[in-house]
Amino acid sequence: xxxxxxxxxxxxxxxxxxxxxxxxxxxxxxxxxxxxxxxxxxxxxxxxxxxxxxxxxxxxxxxxxxxxxxxxxxxxxxxxxxxxxxxxxxxxxxxxxxxxxxxxxxxxxxxxxxxxxxxxxxxxxxxxxxxxxxxxxxxxxxxxxxxxxxxxxxxxxxxxxxxxxxxxxxxxxxxxxxxxxxxxxxxxxxxxxxxxxxxxxxxxxxxxxxxxxxxxxxxxxxxxxxxxxxxxxxxxxxxxxxxxxxxxxxxxxxxxxxxxxxxxxxxxxxxxxxxxxxxxxxxxxxxxxxxxx
Amino acid sequence: xxxxxxxxxxxxxxxxxxxxxxxxxxxxxxxxxxxxxxxxxxxxxxxxxxxxxxxxxxxxxxxxxxxxxxxxxxxxxxxxxxxxxxxxxxxxxxxxxxxxxxxxxxxxxxxxxxxxxxxxxxxxxxxxxxxxxxxxxxxxxxxxxxxxxxxxxxxxxxxxxxxxxxxxxxxxxxxxxxxxxxxxxxxxxxxxxxxxxxxxxxxxxxxxxxxxxxxxxxxxxxxxxxxxxxxxxxxxxxxxxxxxxxxxxxxxxxxxxxxxxxxxxxxxxxxxxxxxxxxxxxxxxxxxxxxxxxxxxxxxxxxx
Numbered sequence: 001x002x003x004x005x006x007x008x009x010x011x012x013x014x015x016x017x018x019x020x021x022x023x024x025x026x027x028x029x030x031x032x033x034x035x036x037x038x039x040x041x042x043x044x045x046x047x048x049x050x051x052x053x054x055x056x057x058x059x060x061x062x063x064x065x066x067x068x069x070x071x072x073x074x075x076x077x078x079x080x081x082x083x084x085x086x087x088x089x090x091x092x093x094x095x096x097x098x099x100x101x102x103x104x105x106x107x108x109x110x111x112x113x114x115x116x117x118x119x120x121x122x123x124x125x126x127x128x129x130x131x132x133x134x135x136x137x138x139x140x141x142x143x144x145x146x147x148x149x150x151x152x153x154x155x156x157x158x159x160x161x162x163x164x165x166x167x168x169x170x171x172x173x174x175x176x177x178x179x180x181x182x183x184x185x186x187x188x189x190x191x192x193x194x195x196x197x198x199x200x201x202x203x204x205x206x207x208x209x210x211x212x213x214x215x216x217x218x219x220x221x222x223x224x225x226x227x228x229x230x231x232x233x234x235x236x237x238x239x240x241x242x243x244x245x246x247x248x249x250x251x252x253x254x255x256x257x258x259x260x261x262x263x264x265x266x267x268x269x270x271x272x273x274x275x276x277x278x279x280x281x282x283x284x285x286x287x288x289x290x291x292x293x
Numbered sequence: 294x295x296x297x298x299x300x301x302x303x304x305x306x307x308x309x310x311x312x313x314x315x316x317x318x319x320x321x322x323x324x325x326x327x328x329x330x331x332x333x334x335x336x337x338x339x340x341x342x343x344x345x346x347x348x349x350x351x352x353x354x355x356x357x358x359x360x361x362x363x364x365x366x367x368x369x370x371x372x373x374x375x376x377x378x379x380x381x382x383x384x385x386x387x388x389x390x391x392x393x394x395x396x397x398x399x400x401x402x403x404x405x406x407x408x409x410x411x412x413x414x415x416x417x418x419x420x421x422x423x424x425x426x427x428x429x430x431x432x433x434x435x436x437x438x439x440x441x442x443x444x445x446x447x448x449x450x451x452x453x454x455x456x457x458x459x460x461x462x463x464x465x466x467x468x469x470x471x472x473x474x475x476x477x478x479x480x481x482x483x484x485x486x487x488x489x490x491x492x493x494x495x496x497x498x499x500x501x502x503x504x505x506x507x508x509x510x511x512x513x514x515x516x517x518x519x520x521x522x523x524x525x526x527x528x529x530x531x532x533x534x535x536x537x538x539x540x541x542x543x544x545x546x547x548x549x550x551x552x553x554x555x556x557x558x559x560x561x562x563x564x565x566x567x568x569x570x571x572x573x574x575x576x577x578x579x580x581x582x583x584x585x586x587x588x589x590x591x592x593x594x595x596x597x
Contacts, residue, residue: 049500078501079502102501105305106498107502150501
């Protein structure tokens with residue numbers, strides 16, 4: 001379904017955004033793409049949406065060779081995927097229904113078909129009762145569900161989600177990824193870019209870690225995160241593989257969520273507040289993490 | 294494009310005008326301002342042209358007949374004058390009528406003519422020409438006719454009128470063309486701003502795979518509709534301005550013996566012209582701006 005072979009992207013100003021990236025994503029997979037800011041995730045997404053063209057290497061998505069695709073075929077190619085953005089990108093003066101319908105109407109769908117599909121898709125994301133609401137009348141999570149419905153309504157098999165939980169609270173984030181999970185279980189291929197390690201940790205799917213334009217890890221399960229990476233993080237106090245959860249990163253808490261300190265008990269299933277409390281209770285661990293501070 | 298799509302996109306064009314009413318209002322105001330200027334200039338030139346036409350009509354050639362010409366010869370002369378090229382029409386003025394007109398024009402000094410008979414003036418023909426440019430040739434042609442005593446001509450005035458009319462045509466056309474360019478430029482920029490305010494919609498359209506022609510269509514419809522609205526509004530405004538101007542300057546120009554041309558005579562022509570300008574600037578303004586925007590954006594989905 002998606003294949004990057006020796007993909008390199010150099011911007012005209014000389015920035016090497018991606019270097020020799022090789023990724024293959026099969027139909028029906030759920031993949032998290034993670035990496036710190038500036039790692040190259042956005043460029044990868046832009047290439048996937050054919051906003052940017054690779055400098056070298058090949059990109060094949062849904063049987064389209066994106067290096068050789070004709071300009072007039074780009075809209076057709078984009079209809080094979082649904083895109084969800086971090087900032088929802090809903091049209092403020094259109095209702096939830098019309099926002100979803102918009103995606104069908106602009107590709108020339110018949111109104112009868114639009115009615116049928118939009119109603120079905122809104123019920124799929126649990127928003128049937130809010131179809132008439134304007135985006136401003138919906139919560140962040142609900143707005144993102146409308147955006148997801150819009151990505152789904154044209155029946156694309158591939159959903160690309162660019163930090164879909166970036167603008168919503170954690171509780172809602174789980175709901176959104178749950179929804180994506182559900183779609184994946186029904187055969188959709190999901191590629192989700194995220195900063196949120198807790199989501200990656202919680203929903204155990206394949207994780208591709210990008211660092212400085214290179215794929216540094218491609219794991220079938222986040223628990224497999226390379227021991228050497230964890231060690232590097234602990235030793236340097238900086239984790240280059242993920243953005244830290246907040247402005248004052250607690251490297252210990254962060255690494256715990258990736259399976260470090262397995263002997264520390266049930267920390268992974270608790271909320272961050274709980275974990276902080278626990279960390280205070282366990283001075284030994286804090287001391288260990290102290291190297292990082 | 295499918296029939297259903299055209300219907301939807303046309304409906305979108307209508308809806309967009311209302312959804313983006315502030316920008317629509319800005320576009321209509323700008324285009325109307327240009328059209329009103331255009332219309333007022335047009336009416337001004339129409340009036341100047343009418344005045345010139347009136348002066349030209351008065352610029353007649355007087356052909357005096359010989360005293361001894363018989364009635365039959367005078368009839369013959371009239372036929373010969375009428376069949377001379379570039380003669381619009383001729384009017385026979387018998388010597389008695391000429392005497393009467395002279396008395397009237399002298400007014401209080403008419404007493405100077407006392408004692409003289411009413412046959413002191415010759416019979417004459419007042420000849421009006423069609424084309425002032427051919428004035429001299431016409432005089433020459435008339436001179437060769439029989440039974441002519443002399444011809445009174447006014448070549449200087451004719452030459453000056455021709456020059457004035459040519460200048461008016463050039464100045465008028467220049468101003469109107471300049472205003473058209475201003476209108477096109479302003480509309481193109483207004484559409485560009487409209488597009489900028491709606492880049493979210495365009496980016497979503499691109500993300501879900503809408504073709505460029507699909508993205509363009511509602512903007513085109515919108516441009517055309519704004520053109521029609523502006524044209525209708527402008528013709529009304531020009532009418533009001535013209536009427537207002539007429540009430541203020543009618544007396545003044547009345548003294549000069551002229552009258553303003555009636556607006557009704559030009560209303561249909563003006564409206565059709567406005568529609569053409571409005572629709573074309575709306576259409577091409579959208580086409581140019583959107584084309585440029587889409588070219589600049591290329592395949593970019595997220596425009597931030």
